[in-house]
Amino acid sequence: MKDPRKFWNKLAPRYAKSPVRDEKIYQQKLEITQSYFRPDWSVFEFGCGTGSTAIVHAPYVKQILATDISDEMLAIAEQKTQAQGITNISYQQGTLESLSLNPESFDAVLGLNILHLLPNVDETIKRVHQLLKPGGIFVSSSALMRDVALHWRMLIPVMQLIGLAPQIAHFNKDELIGKLTQNGFAIDHEWQPAKASLFVIARKNGN
C-alpha cells in the first residue's frame, strides 16, 4: 500500500461507527487483560484506532500512551476520551518505527487487531520486546490470515488494487506463537475465539 496513513484516515469516520463484531468475545478479552493490570502500570498501545479499548482500560492502570498512524482515528479518540472525563490517556500520532520511546518503559503493550496489518511482524515483535520492562506483557489480538477461507483470501489482492483493503500479513497460529517465543516471549495465555483469530498474552522473559 502506497500510503497507509491516508488509507486509515479515510476509513476513520466509518470505523468509528462500526460495531464490535462479537461483543461477548470482546468483553472476555477486556476481562482477561484487566486481570493482569495493576494500578501503577504504564501501558503503551499501538494502532489504538478510535481509542475504544484504551478508554475501557484506563481506570485499571496509571497511564496509557495510545498511538496510531492515523491522525483522523486519533482525533476521534481524543474527543471520546475528553467526553468521558478520562485524564490518564495521552495520544500520539506515529508508528512503532517513528515514535521516540524509551526502552523498557512499559509494563504492558497492546497491539489489538493490528499485527496482521503491519509489513514486518518479526520487527514489530522485536520492538515491542524492547519497549517492555522485563516481565512485562504483550497483549495481542490478530487475524490468522492463513486460516481465512480461500475465497476471501483471493479477494484481498483485488480489493488492495482498488484501495479497499490495507496491506495484510499472512500467518497462522503456530507461526505467530513461534515468532513470539523466538523473540524472547513466553506465552502466558492463548485463546482462539474463532478459527481465524488468536488472542495472546505473551510475557517478556526475564522476571
Ligand SMILES: C[S@@+](CC[C@H](N)C(=O)[O-])C[C@H]1O[C@@H](n2cnc3c(N)ncnc32)[C@H](O)[C@@H]1O
Ligand atoms: C483494524 S484497526 C484496529 C484499531 C483498534 N486497535 C481496535 O482494535 O479497534 C487498525 C488500526 O491500526 C492503525 N495502523 C495501521 N498501520 C499502522 C502502523 N504502521 N502503525 C500504527 N498504527 C497503524 C490504523 O490506523 C487503525 O487505527
